[in-house]
Amino acid sequence: MASPQIDVDEIVETLEQIRQRGHSAHTVFQDWVNLMLFALQRRDDPYLEIVDDYRTRGDMDHPEGKRSVDLFSKAFGQLQERMVATDADVLGAAYEEYGMSSDAFGQHFTPHTVCEMMAEIAGVAGESETHGRQTVLDPACGSGRMLLVAGRKQPDALFFGQDKDPLCARMTALNCCFLNLDAYVIQGDSLTVEFQQAWQTSYSALGGSVRELDEEEVSELREWVTDAFENTVEDGTQSRATERAGSEDRTTPVTASVPSEQASLGAFESSD
Template sequence: MTEFSTRYDRTADVLARLEAITQFGFGRFDVFRDWTRLMTHALARDDDAYLDVLDRYADANAEADRGDRPADHFAAAFGELRAATAAVGGDVLGDAYEAYGMASDAFGQHFSPPAVVRLLAALQDVGTTDGEGATQVSDPACGSGRLLLAGIDAADGPVVCLGVDKDEVCARMAALNCCLVNVDAVVVHGDALTFEGYGAWRTSRTASGGALEAVDPEAVGFD
């Protein structure tokens, strides 16, 4: 199986699960994109949308043994992602995207290194509050949400994040990262210049961990 160069050792555990799905003949980008869709649909409790995505893998799920089906690997990859993100406190999801992207031109996105986004977060006025004591952190081209995560780390106290990205996979990654680190956020799949929105997610901080829901882009100011 292919070995990938990753920033975090735990990212390899995630990629091993996704790579197992490609052995059924699915492309890496399709697998990664569908994985982000499955995770956001699952967290938003949108069963119909979840099953629509999983239907692409119906034949492979029917043929493979239990535990080795694409559905099993998708679920296990999510579990590995949760554990890895909690363990390293960094952008494991973006790391997985970048590592997978090195082996496929279909990914097409490149993110700022963690050291750079930490510097940017330190230079920003992260003391700006929303009027209720929460620090606002925003990024109009958020990618996997790396700058949002750095802003959360740099802030002293509660944080509210706003991220926007024109790329669907990137927007979903940012929303997932905000959910995984248990922060209040809105992430929009759309254009921050024209305010055209194609999808959006709201994450909420709760005592039991982050919650995620899909919302209408118009509800957060995008047409």
């Protein structure tokens, strides 16, 4: 179940209105995540491709504010409101709660309290307790909950999250963007060092930004992560789940600039 301190009923109710128009729950949630990710990257073509799937004659007969695209936007707003109120992984909680009625979801994420404990055990320290920049790695990140907890403790760190589930990787990218973290999120199996897709999120004073890396950048990132991991093992500083390591002596991977786009409701504006 969703974490008890996180009320996601409004979000689930809004998404349920879309599902009742003839869509599966998993498709609705997956499309919602993709719409948010594409909107924040200003990627109009894939965004509109998803929107067109919902623009059936019956759906467009609904008044403005009640169409599926409007409900997706409403759920985005509700998500942001709950994140501001709780400073927690609301997106992951919504996934768990909304997916209870569907076998297509099948993921249950580590409770927030356990993430807090694991971050403490792994040695993620507060800003005033560190010298140099920390690197925090979660090789099976789920919705990115562990990274969010670590990000609250050490927001200036560089974060790496990886998960073989495409939807989980996208949720992590969104969460890192919402929390305004410098992070790389990889979709692929960490055990086989498989990198299928990757996203970079970047901090700015105006709010987080996110962009998908191209194939060359993904290859460069894979090489950097592999070298960094091998160096960590050789130094004998590997941690079991979340890794802490100084990164001042390493070149940051994929340094292309990311346009700053605040994660705001305006990202969901669309034309009829």
